[in-house]
Every structure is written in C-alpha cells, then in structure tokens.
Amino acid sequence: MTQFGKQPPVLIFDFGNVVAYFDYRKACDVLGRPLGLSGEALLELARARNFVAILQQYESGAITAEAFSTLFCGLVGLDMPHQEFAAAWSDIFWLNEPMARLVEFLKNEGYRLILGSNTNALHAAQFQRQFAKTLAHFDHLVLSHEVGHLKPSAEFYHACAAAAGQEPASCLFIDDLAENVEGAKAAGLSALQFTEFPKLLRDLMAAGVNISPMFESNSDGR
Numbered sequence: 001m002t003q004f005g006k007q008p009p010v011l012i013f014d015f016g017n018v019v020a021y022f023d024y025r026k027a028c029d030v031l032g033r034p035l036g037l038s039g040e041a042l043l044e045l046a047r048a049r050n051f052v053a054i055l056q057q058y059e060s061g062a063i064t065a066e067a068f069s070t071l072f073c074g075l076v077g078l079d080m081p082h083q084e085f086a087a088a089w090s091d092i093f094w095l096n097e098p099m100a101r102l103v104e105f106l107k108n109e110g111y112r113l114i115l116g117s118n119t120n121a122l123h124a125a126q127f128q129r130q131f132a133k134t135l136a137h138f139d140h141l142v143l144s145h146e147v148g149h150l151k152p153s154a155e156f157y158h159a160c161a162a163a164a165g166q167e168p169a170s171c172l173f174i175d176d177l178a179e180n181v182e183g184a185k186a187a188g189l190s191a192l193q194f195t196e197f198p199k200l201l202r203d204l205m206a207a208g209v210n211i212s213p214m215f216e217s218n219s220d221g222r
C-alpha cells in the first residue's frame with residue numbers, strides 16, 4: 001500500500017520542460033532579426049516591458065492569438081504580420097526523449113495520464129502537431145487557455161483532477177517549477193518536482209508507481 005492506497009494514482013504531467021523542453025530565445029532569434037536584436041536581447045527587452053503580464057492574459061484565455069501578437073509586437077516595436085509572428089512564436093519546443101519513453105511505458109502499464117500545462121492556443125496547436133505520438137498516450141490535455149485558469153491557482157489543479165474523474169488526493173502532479181509543485185499540494189494533490197530524470201524515477205518509485213519493469217528488457221545486458 002502506498003500513500004494512494006490500493007488504487008494507482010492518476011499521473012499529471014506538466015508539459016514545458018517536462019514532456020518537452022522549450023526556449024523563448026529560439027522564437028526571439030527570429031523575431032529580433034528585423035530589429036537588429038539578438039534573441040537574448042529581444043527577450044530581455046520584452047521582459048523589461050512586462051511581457052509576462054500579456055503572456056498571462058494570453059495563457060488564461062483572456063485574449064486571442066491575434067491580440068497577443070499585436071500586444072507583443074507593440075511592446076518591442078516590431079512590425080510583423082500575424083502569420084509570420086505566429087510561426088516564429090510557435091517554434092520553440094523539442095522532445096524530452098526519456099520522458100516520452102516513460103509516458104509510453106506508464107500508459108502501457110495502465111496508468112491514467114493527464115497533461116496539465118500553462119499554455120496558449122498557438123503553442124498548444126504546435127506541440128499537439130509536433131509531439132502527436134507522445135501526447136496520444138494522455139487521456140486528457142488540460143490547457144490553461146482552455147480552462148481559464150493558470151497554475152499555481154487551485155482551480156487549475158482541480159480541473160486536472162476533474163478531467164481524470166478523480167479526487168485531488170488520488171492525483172500525483174509532476175512539474176519542473178517549485179511554485180507549481182507547491183500549488184498542487186495546496187490544492188490537495190500529491191506533487192513531485194522534476195529536476196533530473198533519474199531522481200524523478202526514484203521519486204515515482206517512492207510514491208508507489210511501479211516503473212521497475214521499464215528496466216527489465218536491459219537485464220540481459222542488451
């Protein structure tokens with residue numbers, strides 16, 4: 001018996017820097033070119049002009065992609081058509097390969113899997129296309145711009161538990177950010193901070209998630 005009793009927990013994975021990595025500098029490298037700015041310099045400028053506030057509006061579903069594009073371009077003095085902005089803004093992700101293998105393994109073991117991400121319409125469309133094979137293993141995708149709440153608010157985590165059809169106490173949330181882990185715990189879920197893969201595996205085993213069969217195919221030295 002584990003903290004979850006006899007029933008295995010619902011496993012809720014954050015997306016960004018858990019299932020896949022992302023870097024805004026990749027988008028800013030492209031968006032900065034017409035301004036003669038490096039990606040790093042553009043990102044610094046955007047952050048200094050409160051980019052995070054408009055990003056939060058966008059990721060809570062309060063404004064459209066077009067409005068976000070207009071606001072972002074206005075913030076940094078960029079004149080760019082929406083489609084061009086959207087293409088650059090969306091192309092920031094690459095897969096966390098070991099995590100993708102873990103997700104596939106857990107699905108095959110019968111775990112209920114939920115993706116719980118602070119995101120926006122452009123990024124969600126991009127990552128659902130780019131990582132379709134991995135994301136197909138999730139029973140539900142809970143996306144902040146669709147549910148209208150952002151982590152670390154309790155409403156977001158409760159939307160994840162509701163999507164799984166379980167009580168918060170039956171859910172284990174995995175996120176790379178400490179504040180989102182704390183938010184999950186405050187909302188009544190169990191939670192683990194993802195820092196490095198071997199530690200996550202140890203933490204999952206300690207929580208009673210049986211991942212040992214994942215390693216059995218290597219036991220004969222292949």
Ligand SMILES: [Mg+2]
Binds near residue numbers: 017176177
């Ligand atoms: Mg994250």
